[in-house]
Amino acid sequence: MSLLNAEGLYAGYGGVDILRNTHLHVGADEIVVIVGPNGAGKSTAMKAVFGLVPIRTGRVTYRGDDITNHPPEQMVGRGIAYVPQEANVFPSLSVVENLELGAYVLRGPNAPRMEKVFEIFPRLKERRHQQAGVMSGGERQMVAMGRALMVEPSLLMLDEPTAGLSPRLIDETFERIKGINQLGIGVLMVEQNARQALAAADRGYVLATGENRYEDTGPGLLANPEVAEMFLGG
CATH class of the missing domain: 3.40.50.300 (P-loop containing nucleotide triphosphate hydrolases)
Incomplete structure (x- = not known):
């Protein structure tokens, strides 16, 4: 297809x-x-x-x-979700806040979508209240991909x-x-x-x-x- x-x-x-x-x-x-x-x-x-x-x-x-x-x-x-190479997270916001912004175009509760992201990236669940800007490069990439996945x-x-x-x-x-x-x-x-x-x-x-x-x-x-x-x- x-x-x-x-x-x-x-x-x-x-x-x-x-x-x-x-x-x-x-x-x-x-x-x-x-x-x-x-x-x-x-x-x-x-x-x-x-x-x-x-x-x-x-x-x-x-x-x-x-x-x-x-x-x-x-x-x-x-x-269609797009993750740029640079400036792909909001550094002053937490992991959860970054993910919530990813779903801004959708209606309905974010919790089920977020749980799906946490299943793919368990580390983000552990760090969900941490500011994205102080995370490692690999963790920030997880946040960026996770935010893109929030639009399903x-x-x-x-x-x-x-x-x-x-x-x-x-x-x-x-x-x-x-x-x-x-x-x-x-x-x-x-x-x-x-x-x-x-x-x-x-x-x-x-x-x-x-x-x-x-x-x-x-x-x-x-x-x-x-x-x-x-x-x-x-």
């Missing part, structure tokens, strides 16, 4: 296209990873899909509906979720992402830790200079000698 389709995207900043005929597809229940060198347009692609970067030409559909250039609040209301999304978009984390926390974060996906939530992820990300992915895209260079299953891209030499460090 198709969840998200982006076709022929030209998008960028100040009239300059960073993306050039970029395409992406996420099926329901898939983990899809975007990798590539710095400046390839990976984060721009994510932001364009979510309505944070204007799309000049091209089309984005979600569950068959055209959502091209819709504002982010409409994306959230449709069940069908699609979770993650921009560099392991940035700045230790190797142990990187492994743990990928395990959490796979666990979230097993709940029936599609995942679209941009990652610099390309080998681990592709090992966890159903499919992957390699972008370079805003264009699609390679597309395959995660294992297929890992086994591709050209991809390994050019984008995975040999």
Whole structure:
């Protein structure tokens, strides 16, 4: 079942296209990873899909509906959650307050949604009254993902979720992402830790200079000698 389709995207900043005929597809229940060198347009692609970067030409559909250039609040209301790489928690607020803000577009009690988040991230339940700003980098990433899950999304978009984390926390974060996906939530992820990300992915895209260079299953891209030499460090 198709969840998200982006076709022929030209998008960028100040009239300059960073993306050039970029395409992406996420099926329901898939983990899809975007990798590539710095400046390839990976984060721009994510932001364009979510309505944070204007799309000049091209089309984005979600569950068959055209959502091209819709504002982010409409994306959230449709069940799309986005976790940016930076500034992804409110540091002066507690864990619980951060999670409650994640569900601001929804009606009904937050407690059942919060309990589901605590089941995925038990450490957040232990630290639920702690300010997010004094937590470790890995814990803050849990808060950011937990807040996104409060909208009960069908699609979770993650921009560099392991940035700045230790190797142990990187492994743990990928395990959490796979666990979230097993709940029936599609995942679209941009990652610099390309080998681990592709090992966890159903499919992957390699972008370079805003264009699609390679597309395959995660294992297929890992086994591709050209991809390994050019984008995975040999």
